[in-house]
Amino acid sequence: MKRAIEISAPYKYLTKPNPMVGALIVKDGEILAEGAHEKFGGPHAEVNCFNAFKDKFDFDHVMFCTLEPCNHHGKTPPCTEKIIASGIKKIVIGSLDPNPIVAGKGIKRLRDAGLDVSVGILAPEVRELNKFFFFKHENKRPYVTIKIASSADWMSHNRNGSTTWITSAASRSDVQKVRAEHDVILTGGNTVRDDQPRMDARVEFPTLQPRKILLTSQEEWDSNLIFFKDKNVTINKERNLKEVIKDLSHKEINSVLVEAGPKLVNSFLHEGLCDQLIVYQSPDSLGEGGVPWFEDNRIIDKCGLSLKSSYTIDRDKKTIFEK
Numbered sequence: 001m002k003r004a005i006e007i008s009a010p011y012k013y014l015t016k017p018n019p020m021v022g023a024l025i026v027k028d029g030e031i032l033a034e035g036a037h038e039k040f041g042g043p044h045a046e047v048n049c050f051n052a053f054k055d056k057f058d059f060d061h062v063m064f065c066t067l068e069p070c071n072h073h074g075k076t077p078p079c080t081e082k083i084i085a086s087g088i089k090k091i092v093i094g095s096l097d098p099n100p101i102v103a104g105k106g107i108k109r110l111r112d113a114g115l116d117v118s119v120g121i122l123a124p125e126v127r128e129l130n131k132f133f134f135f136k137h138e139n140k141r142p143y144v145t146i147k148i149a150s151s152a153d154w155m156s157h158n159r160n161g162s163t164t165w166i167t168s169a170a171s172r173s174d175v176q177k178v179r180a181e182h183d184v185i186l187t188g189g190n191t192v193r194d195d196q197p198r199m200d201a202r203v204e205f206p207t208l209q210p211r212k213i214l215l216t217s218q219e220e221w222d223s224n225l226i227f228f229k230d231k232n233v234t235i236n237k238e239r240n241l242k243e244v245i246k247d248l249s250h251k252e253i254n255s256v257l258v259e260a261g262p263k264l265v266n267s268f269l270h271e272g273l274c275d276q277l278i279v280y281q282s283p284d285s286l287g288e289g290g291v292p293w294f295e296d297n298r299i300i301d302k303c304g305l306s307l308k309s310s311y312t313i314d315r316d317k318k319t320i321f322e323k
């Protein structure tokens with residue numbers, strides 16, 4: 001199962017919002033075929049694994065699959081039918097699929113067809129790898145990450161509008177990877193007006209770009225702004241953030257990265273809509289001329305967030321708080 005998890009992981013940025021899944025065919029302790037789910041909408045891991053297996057099945061072959069095989073017609077036909085038709089008799093599954101259209105139904109179908117099914121091998125590892133996918137289905141809403149760049153004295157930007165990079169190039173490059181991990185980047189009107197950001201994931205590996213959502217009451221936007229260049233932007237006029245997130249819950253979106261200024265960030269925190277807060281903090285202060293990040297100094301605690309990790313990136317500190 002460890003190997004099946006390992007071969008699924010490289011496709012993290014191409015399968016989202018689908019989970020990463022790996023499958024193996026094993027006989028007498030030897031791996032005879034491997035397959036992973038490699039891209040969103042593409043063949044599932046089980047199918048790729050069968051395609052890599054050129055032999056006939058007997059009673060000693062076992063299929064290992066990190067996640068419960070699907071039993072419904074989605075973008076591809078149900079994997080359970082392919083498994084049953086293959087003639088393999090035993091399957092070991094890492095974790096149940098939390099998606100209600102699969103949950104338990106795949107395993108039931110396989111057992112009903114007479115297969116020997118074991119479940120729950122390295123399930124916590126499968127879950128950790130697919131954290132956003134499990135969260136979305138178990139909580140019926142996407143996981144919300146807020147990312148901020150802060151000065152040493154917890155300021156966001158200069159009050160007088162002058163632009164300055166708060167954090168180092170290394171931190172900003174790390175942010176690109178955080179963007180690539182998420183399905184959506186959400187921001188507010190002032191950030192787009194003041195900073196004219198691109199807000200895409202500029203990484204050195206293939207990735208599906210996150211969709212962008214701009215929360216704003218402004219009716220007309222200049223489509224020549226670089227923010228709109230990739231035509232990947234939804235403008236949402238809803239101000240009630242619970243409604244914004246509720247609306248996203250019905251879509252194929254497992255995770256949202258909020259990248260905005262103090263106004264929108266504080267609104268999310270006050271609503272308790274933050275599962276993870278990532279702070280990139282510079283050793284330099286902005287002082288009197290700065291705009292403070294938080295209206296309430298105890299907001300991180302009040303939101304139920306606690307320290308998960310803290311380490312240095314170049315001259316900055318990256319700290320992660322999580323629920």
Ligand SMILES: NC(=O)c1ccc[n+]([C@@H]2O[C@H](COP(=O)([O-])OP(=O)(O)OC[C@H]3O[C@@H](n4cnc5c(N)ncnc54)[C@H](OP(=O)(O)O)[C@@H]3O)[C@@H](O)[C@H]2O)c1
Nearest residue numbers: 148149188189190191194215216217260261262263264267
């Ligand atoms: N240091 C950092 O990490 C970082 C990151 C991003 C931005 N910034 C800085 O932050 C500054 C802008 O920050 P800001 O606090 O003024 O604005 P902001 O948080 O970026 O945006 C606030 C705007 O979002 C829209 N909005 C929609 N629903 C909202 C809600 N429920 N609560 C709050 N806003 C909502 C409104 O847009 P409309 O007015 O269009 O209706 C509102 O004016 C920029 O100068 C930028 O440089 C810093």
